[in-house]
Amino acid sequence: MKVAVVGATGLVGGEILKVLEERNFPVDELLLVASEKSKGTKKTFKGQEITVIGVDEAIAAKPQIAIFSAGGSTSTKEAPRFAEAGITVIDNSSAWRMDPTKKLVVPEINAKELTKEDKIIANPNCSTIQMVVALHKLHDAFKMKRVVVSTYQSVTGTGKKAVDQLMNERAGKEGEMAYPYRIDLNVLPHIDVFTENGYTKEEMKMVNETKKILSDDSVKVTATTVRIPVMGGHSESVNVEFEKDFSLDEVYRILEQTEGVLVVDDVKNLKYPMPMDAHQKDEVLVGRVRWDETQPRTINMWIVADNLRKGAATNAVQIAEYLIKHNLV
Numbered sequence: 001m002k003v004a005v006v007g008a009t010g011l012v013g014g015e016i017l018k019v020l021e022e023r024n025f026p027v028d029e030l031l032l033v034a035s036e037k038s039k040g041t042k043k044t045f046k047g048q049e050i051t052v053i054g055v056d057e058a059i060a061a062k063p064q065i066a067i068f069s070a071g072g073s074t075s076t077k078e079a080p081r082f083a084e085a086g087i088t089v090i091d092n093s094s095a096w097r098m099d100p101t102k103k104l105v106v107p108e109i110n111a112k113e114l115t116k117e118d119k120i121i122a123n124p125n126c127s128t129i130q131m132v133v134a135l136h137k138l139h140d141a142f143k144m145k146r147v148v149v150s151t152y153q154s155v156t157g158t159g160k161k162a163v164d165q166l167m168n169e170r171a172g173k174e175g176e177m178a179y180p181y182r183i184d185l186n187v188l189p190h191i192d193v194f195t196e197n198g199y200t201k202e203e204m205k206m207v208n209e210t211k212k213i214l215s216d217d218s219v220k221v222t223a224t225t226v227r228i229p230v231m232g233g234h235s236e237s238v239n240v241e242f243e244k245d246f247s248l249d250e251v252y253r254i255l256e257q258t259e260g261v262l263v264v265d266d267v268k269n270l271k272y273p274m275p276m277d278a279h280q281k282d283e284v285l286v287g288r289v290r291w292d293e294t295q296p297r298t299i300n301m302w303i304v305a306d307n308l309r310k311g312a313a314t315n316a317v318q319i320a321e322y323l324i325k326h327n328l329v
């Protein structure tokens, strides 16, 4: 396989290289692609130095797959050019996610929707991915009615500038600001831009993408997304009301059998999911499962995952693996 990584010099781009290497993805040739200003820089893959090239050069080289993580405007402009050249694009940005002609894929849930004709495939938002991975089998079993989620999101979700802001603040140094306020020793109830209804785009991604991935518009989702001074993963407090009756034992049994989920729930021994444990893991960690004692058929749970891995790089690489396995590229 000839594979291009577009946005190879960013945080997610770096993670994609790691995941491709770790999973022994069948790469014969890897093209590293970035903006004009990063062209010519070098990165190492499987012990080999690769020089970063520009978009035109990458299209001319005709890879079979291009994994994009270069932001919405680059994806909007460049993904169709790759697709027209016959290259299958797996896109990490929000540019194509809600386009009805594009599939929004979490492989464990809906990869079977993919066909050879899908030339731009959208990778969902990180906070949505970890939530649906944890919930979809419970939804199949008991039918979700309503989800109330509050997130506690890592600065790595914003990118390198935000990691630098946090580290500079922690060291008492001046530097560029990724956020409108300090992030160290603070919490920002604000991720992405505010929309007309008072919610942020990140919150509306969780609402809309969940319905699309589950192919079920009847699931009600309401979200509050929050940035915290943490690295390593996003955490979510999730309250879910179901239609059918069930026991907590059944919930645990289903979660334990859900692909990609790791149950970490032993409060007697102070075991629960934390970002520092999710860091560099591909699994979605689930714990603190308990009844919501205020209403029937409702539980609370705590879901943590490395947003750069399952929330971005790993999910994208898993889509690529599925395409290869099913001869779709």
Ligand code: 2RA
Residues within 6 Å of the ligand: 125, 126, 127, 153, 154, 156, 157, 158, 191, 192, 202, 307
């Ligand atoms: C964030 N969801 O954490 C974004 C990254 N895609 O800001």
